[in-house]
Amino acid sequence: MDNAIPELDNIRSQLKSLERRKKPKMLVVDDEPDNLDLLYRTFRREFQVLKAESGGSALEILSQEGEVAVIISDQRMPEMKGTEFLSKTVPQFPNTVRIILTGFTDIEDLVEAINSGQVYKYITKPWDPNELKAVVQRAAETYELLKQRTEELRRAQAQTNLLMTLVQAAQESQSFDECFEPIARAFGENFSADIAIVQMLEGTEIAGARGIYAREGEAENWLADDPLVKEAIATGSIQVVVNVPADDKLAELAHYQKSDVQAHLIIPIKYREVAIALLSLQWKRPCTLREDELSTLHLCVQQAAIALTCTRYHP
Template identity: 40%
Template structure:
């Protein structure tokens, strides 16, 4: 067995032709005929030719003699057809009436046969036809594999999307499946249909990519930005400032992650940007294939639709929970004249609904020195329902204000804006973290909404997270504002109830005083006492004249 030497620098770009004949003169003739067009490999036996095929399975055409020792040409081509069906097979024979040859042709093991001695032009034309057929089969096979790959990936994504419990699970599923299927270093998705944040960036990282000490969600989030078209960056370092907004900061993020090449694909539903997906490679081994880009566009369309539906469902569910919570709080306000029971219900229901670590309802005005906590829900301490305790116990359980209102920057901002103060992370705070209440643990995230009555602040509702930062979502802020308005009604109702109760007490005391002072002038003391206690009925109607 032997192979032809390399005579051209572009040999690797030539299709491969394997010639098999037990006569060296025929091998040399076939080599001289085709070496300019093909990379010609030679074998003198069928067994040797099978070894070459095993080493170089990308051979395009085989030309084999029929009469060879140990293994006939039809037998060799039959085995080659089973193991390498895409290779085009031509047989040389001087025996056109051979039964084996006819059977091989009928079974499709041979593309064409050429009789000996052959005409060089006819043989060239036959080989060219075989090469055209091989290229066509190769192209159609690649198309079929691409379609199957797309269908498999789309079916996998669709199945997993349907089984995802939340949009967050759906996003993580998408990056995991796409990242593995397209063999990229990083695959990330950042949603933009709600309030975007660093924490909402979902990322897949290939096992081959070494985790960097500087890698975190904020750095990865810098590699994505809003776009309404597919953006291909074959070389990140050569990208222009028009392609990358805030280029200096983002290029630093690319460099920190070792990213060399990227693709950004928008997920758009009904002309609204739902999210952006980015695929990153840490090597420049190949450009982004058009087939992969088209697959990403198709996948993005389906993912955008599924995500939009999932977010819509979540919004409907959140709206239903919000209405149920408001109805519960409204019922608590209407069903009880006990202010503390009402305030306990408001903080408890709101704290549990938003799954916060603490929720406090405080009464204060701009003229007060300190706030007065009248309702508290603390998930960590698990304060019992204050409505079931005595009034003295309620007062001792509620924390006392430690910071004057004038020195509390959160309340001062509340006074200035009359809008909720939202602090997602007190590690990156611009306001002081000093709490207005004496609580066991400091807050890591804070949301404070004012209670308004007649355009003035009469108190506030504060929600806090103590274990980790939290991104307060717009729907959560809106819910707290609605509950704050209901709480303001409850406060006014409680004050009206207390004022009415105080008036009744004063009227009763006045009646008692008047009764005792008048009767003492006309009746003995024993009768006056009975009259005051209600044990004596007096007819004070004047007698008719």
Template identity: 55%
Template sequence: MSTISPLTLASFKPSKKPRMLVVDDEPDNLDLLYRTFRRDFQVLRAESGIEALKVLSSEGEVAVIISDQRMPEMKGTEFLSKTVPDFPDTVRIILTGFTDVEDLVEAINAGQVYRYITKPWDPDELKHVVERASETYDVLKRQNEQLHRAEKQTKLMVTVGQLAAQTMPASDALQFLADGFGQILAADACTLLLSEDRGSSCYGPAEVAAVAASELVAAAISTQTTQSAVNIQAARQSDQAAASDALYASGTECHVVTPIVYQGEPLAVLSLQWDRAYDTVEDVTQLLDVIGPQVALFLKAAML
């Protein structure tokens, strides 16, 4: 499945419609909830908490969960509490026809329940609550994505900073950079290729010769700007030039190349490859454009 970016949180699966899960042991209630929300949501259904956990395990994160409280085997609040560790951003709503005040208050105070709605529920009221819940989920996801990407940037800067604070052979320093960038950006392969054949280092199954011969690398060097390609295998089927690029024969789907430049002097290129198909890698290129000058300073001062 294609996702937005290598920097996107693994639990985030974008969809044209927000996804929600409705859980109730009474089929008539499930059908009613499905009919209520099917126009605006992709609705998943489960007849018990145990079944709902299996649905989440196979389908992944949803924006909203609506669960009945009184169900066999597992109460709604117990089920919802089990979803918190894996899906902390999901917004949870309880439907109850009983006054289980102690259970509900405990769940709400623990941050496991966003709202509770008493039965029989009013469709318009429930729609309004779910709409607000979906908006809350969107805000949480945006905030967490921003924090996640800021964390990646910090880790990359720390990686470069650690080299400046240590003394190690040039080959070890290059390998440290390639490993750090490859792991932090979840790349399948990462190559740091110095200009004028002065050395290289690789993370993952990267082929230095194929990287050096890549047209994307040549474009990054000539323009001194970051270059990227996405959905490469689909492009190879229709583009003869892309098909001839040996670097992509092993199944690479995305490729980003950042030139490492110091005062107009090209020092190296950083090549990152992913075997997964992403819709865009713009945020990766933006991040590398921020970090690139720091790498250039290190290479110029400590190695070249």
């Protein structure tokens, strides 16, 4: 993270304390129970292994569990062939890496599947455990790389969209009060918050215009009673609690209990080092913002400050 943003340093430890190294998910599909058990025992230490005895059952598991890093599927199965099953997973899970197990020569199906990108590699039965482990390790690394690149593109696009929305809000709002709601919505949607509030400040007091975004239903604005907000105003720096139920000072507050908010981030919106408004992002789950997202947030808050100032003094 950019070391020029010292006010973000105080939340690094909180974010890291929530990180848990989770085992990547793997789905193994084979109509022979012995093979399923063998694959499970082989990979259970490095992966969270899901098992299915047919392509149809595997599709049901994916619909419930979501994306997995690696799929290992037998080719010859009664209901549908492995290549047919794997082809059905491509549209929804393009980053998943697929491996086929085959005990016979079915060159046409395998070549077509590999050439179309549906299969990363095929392994012949009976397989060599060390070879299979090596292939799966490379497959998992490939998945992480694909996932990282996809996420980088998504973040870049999201940041561009957010900045465009902020500029558009400043240009199109008919009055100063009207620009708050679209700015709150833009931040809320971009950072997957359940609630987002942009609140005007008058000096060091909460007052004036506000914009409120709620993913579902309506949201109550209780910022004036929140000690986290008071700290943000007093220090002029970002404040965040990533897990409210674990925070003794906040867990017992009525507004947190009533709203089910489990994570709350407050950042002053400053123009020329003077706080003119506050941005509140609230989640009904522990916060999962990464450090790069916090840097994006800081950049976009600076743009929001310019948008609010321009709209206020040059309507």
